Amino acid sequence: MSRIGKLPVNLPAGVTVNISSDNLVSVKGPLGELTRVVDKDINIEIKDNQVVITRPSESKRHKSMHGLYRALIANMVTGVSEGYKKELELVGVGYRAEAKGQQLEMSLGYSHDIIMMLPDEVKIETKTERRSNPIITLKSIDKQLIGHVAAKIRSLRPPEPYKGKGIKFVGEQLRRKAGKSASV
Secondary structure (H helix, E strand, O other), X not given: OOOOOOOOEEOOOOOEEEEOOOOEEEEEEOOEEEEEEOOOOOEEEEEOOEEEEEOOOOOXXXXXXXXXXXXXXXXXXXXHHOOXXXXXXXXXXXXXXXXXXXXXXXEOOOOOOEEEEOOOOOEEEEEOOOOOOOEEEEEEXXXXXXXXXXXXXXXXXXXXXXXXXXXXXXXXXXXXXXXXXXXX
């Protein structure tokens, strides 16, 4: 059995899961609702306030989908009950970020400002304090979407290994390189 797939997904208080006949899983909680289509071969049942995922055979395809769909459903349950949060830090002189509704305006050392429209499911906050780097905070119930948006923002100016300038995740450890050594 898949080590991940055989674990049941516990449902916290206030979270309900509905499974339609065409394997459309709908998870509703206090923060919102998420839906996902699950492969028709994977069986999903609700027993004792837990979601149990089983597979029909031991084929490689079924084994891989077993763990995948269990993880996706667990992420949906966590998203609608607690939500997800990603923080990005802008490291560099003159780097700034400003949120205007669902629009993120960033100055990242290029000749122009970068304006990025974010999906409605992602909430954005920016924080700029004196003598500290600007922080961009993203919040959403969809783990896949927030990860994609955060990676897209980071790709605009990835951190470089010499001075560490660029956009990095808060808490991310960067591999730093030594610069040129002075000639004697």
